[in-house]
Amino acid sequence: MKFGPKSSALAIFAAAAIALTACGGGTSAGGGGGSAAATTLTLGSVSDLKTFDPTDAHIGHTMPFYQAAYDTLIRRAPDGKLDPMLATEWSYNKDHTVLTLKLRTGVTFSDGTKFDAAAAKANLDHFKEAQGTDAYQAASIKSVAVVDPSTISITLGAPDPAFTYYLTQALGLVASPKAIGTPGIKTDPDGSGPYVYDAKSSVKGSQYVFTKRSGYWDKDLQKFDKITIKYLVDLTARTNALVSGQVDAALLDPKTGKQAEGAGMVAHKSQVDWQGILLYDRTGKINPALANVKVRQAMNYAFDRKTILAQQYLNEGTVTNQVFGPESGAYVPALDNSYPYDPAKAKALLAEAGYPNGFTLKIPTVAGFDAINAVFKQQLSDVGIKLQTESIPDANYVADMAGGKYAAATFQLYQGEPWVAINQMISTTALYNPFKSQDPEMTALIKAVQNGGEQSGELAKKVNEYVTKNAWFIPMFRLNQMYYSNKKIDVQPELQQAVPSIYNYAPAK
Structure with missing residues (x-):
């Protein structure tokens, strides 16, 4: 070739x-x-x-x-x-x-x-x-x-x-x-x-x-x-x-x-990224609560994505519950209905996980995310979760996340071809998997994509389903990038x- x-x-x-x-x-x-x-x-x-x-x-x-x-x-x-x-x-x-x-x-x-x-x-x-x-x-x-x-x-x-x-x-x-x-x-x-x-x-x-x-x-x-x-x-x-x-x-x-x-x-618009919160510490090393899948699922139910998109971004985007986009080959339409806004269910799941009074989560923030983080803080507080933000220099943001300094962080990531996306946020070598979360099932799913050739996109749907069901992330929207010249x-x-x-x-x- x-x-x-x-x-x-x-x-x-x-x-x-x-x-x-x-x-x-x-x-x-x-x-x-x-x-x-x-x-x-x-x-x-x-x-x-x-x-x-x-x-x-x-x-x-x-x-x-x-x-x-x-x-x-x-x-x-x-x-x-x-x-x-x-x-x-x-x-x-x-x-x-x-x-x-x-x-x-x-x-x-x-x-x-x-x-x-x-x-x-x-x-x-x-x-x-x-x-x-x-x-x-x-x-x-x-x-x-x-x-x-x-x-x-x-x-x-x-x-x-x-x-x-x-x-x-x-x-x-x-x-x-x-x-x-x-x-x-x-x-x-x-x-x-x-x-x-x-x-x-x-x-x-x-x-x-x-x-x-x-x-x-x-x-x-x-x-x-x-x-x-x-x-x-x-x-x-x-x-x-x-x-x-x-x-x-x-x-x-x-x-x-x-x-x-x-x-x-002149406007140049395109839906490139998904925006949301990356729940890095799925093993509970820094924040024990995030090791519980019910806690991560509860956080997904806590957000009124449609209202946030309308008020913060004037509906310039599409609400989503998955991190793989429609052009990726791994997109599963039904997954976008995985976590409808349901604060009552979020509170119930937190109680089942042993956190009836919620917990505290510290995340980094920079100027570009201050406004949206304020909204996220309010929505999470409604279900009992206290979101603390720590301002850091923009130039340190990626390095600090990749270095495992925070249990979670607000971010935007592109919705790339499955293998690129997997190796940026899901595999054990991924930049945005600093705590190396993995299990035998996920390892097998990733290996199948790697060796899947022309079927890799279809096989990556299983990876998508796994990380969505297990709430590795809190996707909010696929935003329109607003580039002007x-x-x-x-x-x-x-x-x-x-x-x-x-x-x-x-x-x-």
């Missing part, structure tokens, strides 16, 4: 993450267009950059920071197809345990070092060893071998239906071998990407500036002379920045979206991504 230009890989996968959410010059003085083609692009980001080290990269909102400075081995096109980037073609052996990649020649890193098979291997090996934010993407790698200067082979411990997709994400980012593992790469990226980081014009925690790299191998990807990404944690500030022309595109919400539309901004730029939305990849922007024609 071989893949090359304009070909699709094993499946089309997803990306997205948290809808959380400082200002300078954009491409125009306002949002309404203009005759001259834009030469700069300024984006408003809902998430700040942790570091420029690829091992700190995380699928979703921070990927554009990395895509500006680094190439990936494979590039994901707007329609979800997998296209060549540093790898020009790739193929699996018969049992899908060895992936061979033919690499592009004539590519250099920003420090002048040549890209070759040894560099590709060094990055993959380091990513696996470093155990960074998205380490799960390398979990199936057994070994990486240099076949010749422009070819590598990756041996997997078992088939991984999502592996080529991961090579478009954090795992696929390639840095100079001279920079890998050094302190310097955290503040100064050293990649082969279309842009280079302008540290003098950048301010950590505020704005990150990139300028077009001279001699880049694919000039078609360099559509602007300069790209600036501004971290705008405050939703109002982000909306004002877009409307005033200080940024060219940003993710808003249903309420601020109306303001943007009134100012002539001005008329000075053209934007191609990316399938199943909340924000487009950096390659998907161009000056308006």
